[in-house]
Amino acid sequence: MDDQPLTERGDNRSRRPQSAAFKRFMTEDWGPVDPDPAAAKRLAGADSAALRRRQLANRFPGDRLVFPAGQLARRSNDTDYRFRPHSAFAHLTGLGQDHEPEAVLVLEPLPDAQAAGDTHEAVLYLRPAATRETAEFYSDARYGEFWVGRRPSLADVAAQTGIRAEHLGQLRDALAKDAGQVQLRVLREADQIVTAMADQVRAEAGAQPGPPQEAPDDPDAKLAEAASEARLVKDAHEIGQLRLAVAATIEGFERVARGLDQAVAHRRGERVVEASFEAGARVEGNGLGYETIAAAGPHATTLHWIKNNGPVRPGDLLLLDAGVEVDSLYTADLTRTIPVSGRYSPVQRRVWEAVVDAADAAFAAARPGNRFRDVHDAAMVVIAERLEEWGLLPVTAAEALAADGQQHRRWMVHGTSHHLGLDVHDCAQARQELYMDSLLEPGMVFTIEPGLYFKPEDLAVPEEYRGIGCRCEDDILITADGAENLSAALPRRAEAIEAWMAALRPPASPR
Numbered sequence: 001m002d003d004q005p006l007t008e009r010g011d012n013r014s015r016r017p018q019s020a021a022f023k024r025f026m027t028e029d030w031g032p033v034d035p036d037p038a039a040a041k042r043l044a045g046a047d048s049a050a051l052r053r054r055q056l057a058n059r060f061p062g063d064r065l066v067f068p069a070g071q072l073a074r075r076s077n078d079t080d081y082r083f084r085p086h087s088a089f090a091h092l093t094g095l096g097q098d099h100e101p102e103a104v105l106v107l108e109p110l111p112d113a114q115a116a117g118d119t120h121e122a123v124l125y126l127r128p129a130a131t132r133e134t135a136e137f138y139s140d141a142r143y144g145e146f147w148v149g150r151r152p153s154l155a156d157v158a159a160q161t162g163i164r165a166e167h168l169g170q171l172r173d174a175l176a177k178d179a180g181q182v183q184l185r186v187l188r189e190a191d192q193i194v195t196a197m198a199d200q201v202r203a204e205a206g207a208q209p210g211p212p213q214e215a216p217d218d219p220d221a222k223l224a225e226a227a228s229e230a231r232l233v234k235d236a237h238e239i240g241q242l243r244l245a246v247a248a249t250i251e252g253f254e255r256v257a258r259g260l261d262q263a264v265a266h267r268r269g270e271r272v273v274e275a276s277f278e279a280g281a282r283v284e285g286n287g288l289g290y291e292t293i294a295a296a297g298p299h300a301t302t303l304h305w306i307k308n309n310g311p312v313r314p315g316d317l318l319l320l321d322a323g324v325e326v327d328s329l330y331t332a333d334l335t336r337t338i339p340v341s342g343r344y345s346p347v348q349r350r351v352w353e354a355v356v357d358a359a360d361a362a363f364a365a366a367r368p369g370n371r372f373r374d375v376h377d378a379a380m381v382v383i384a385e386r387l388e389e390w391g392l393l394p395v396t397a398a399e400a401l402a403a404d405g406q407q408h409r410r411w412m413v414h415g416t417s418h419h420l421g422l423d424v425h426d427c428a429q430a431r432q433e434l435y436m437d438s439l440l441e442p443g444m445v446f447t448i449e450p451g452l453y454f455k456p457e458d459l460a461v462p463e464e465y466r467g468i469g470c471r472c473e474d475d476i477l478i479t480a481d482g483a484e485n486l487s488a489a490l491p492r493r494a495e496a497i498e499a500w501m502a503a504l505r506p507p508a509s510p511r
Helices: 020-026 046-057 087-093 154-161 168-176 192-204 219-229 236-258 260-265 269-284 297-301 346-365 372-389 397-401 407-411 494-504
Strands: 064-068 074-076 104-109 120-126 164-167 184-186 293-296 317-322 334-339 445-448 451-453 469-471 474-478 483-485
Touching (some): 046 104, 046 120, 046 154, 046 236, 064 087, 064 192, 087 104, 104 168, 120 154, 120 168, 154 164, 168 192, 184 192, 236 260, 236 269, 236 317, 236 474, 236 494, 269 293, 269 317, 297 317, 297 469, 317 469, 334 346, 334 469, 334 494, 346 372, 346 445, 346 451, 346 469, 346 474, 346 494, 372 397, 372 407, 397 407
Parallel strands (some): 064 184, 120 164
Antiparallel strands (some): 064 104, 104 120, 293 317, 317 334, 451 469, 474 483
């Protein structure tokens, strides 16, 4: 009878030698590793991250604040997804890409505020690189350098970030220091293992573990809220990263336009579009900021169509909603609805231009001193008026725009804007008064993305509209005196898109 534990059976396929001779030989005769000049190079965003840490920590004087990067996520059996740290961890350390799963940033309260205004000291706890004298080097498929490549030392990470780095094994003792006297707050959603450790420390000190995050007095929920609100206004480094993400995304849209003939020729043309964009995102950046929506024909009326398994037919519209996430993990989020054949039909043009007009109205409302919700309201006025003009509304536009009306929302049920940054829907845990009801201020970055979606089976509209879905999305930076469209280089008006496509696509071969 096989009594091998289930947890050990995943390694059976590797047939790793277990002899003493093998283990001894694996630790011998290794020369020095060539130094990596970039391993200890200070990150471009390290100084900005230090300022963010100070500003956030000052909201919790005397408290110990814990921000895990997160664990590797199992994809299937013994394979993992590519690691991406939690956005709050990336925001406060400057570490992007696939840096160090299991790492934890702790903001340790200082006994007395320093002259520079620091209330906390930052400490990074992480698993150090194993030496070749250890079994981890060759036997640990998750962390051993024989399997996953070179990993940074504690000194490397300290040099990169300007944060003191310590062995992950010391984390529990750090959390337990002065337990019961120091308030411990942990970003619960980031790492279940660290959260359980923090709860155990609190329980041993006689304090209650973190209550459900719906509780208004939950110290952990307050930390998550503060970490989200800290990203509402972007600093200069973040804005620079978002510009890079937008530029790379526009290049991706150009690749898609150039390859539309290949998409048309394939039975799953939407996958051709998706693959074209994703290949560039991975080459030019860290990857995708979110799953690409490549929706052709009636699929464009499904708001989050990510199956992308349908054909791309001549005469159809293609709604492409996609964004490149750059190495720092900041992402763009752009949408254009383009004619597969290169020119809009009259009804397609009518719908598309209405959506762009709504976007222009929203853009005009995106100014310092206006409220975030004003952007959406401005877009809705245009949407309602066009639907009335086309005879599609059962009431007047004014009646539809009233709070007890809203009939126009049948064809646009989503909001017009969301904040953008490390997450495609950034700052999602911020309080309503600081998000939807907030005054716009310089440094805020968000999308403007009105749309119109007429389902194929929608009997409330004439047949010529059915199956048409359009969305136009740009990334907007609030400035001191207005707003800047970061994605203005991607054409928006129908005639400009048609000219853009004609310039990118090869001319048809003569018959």
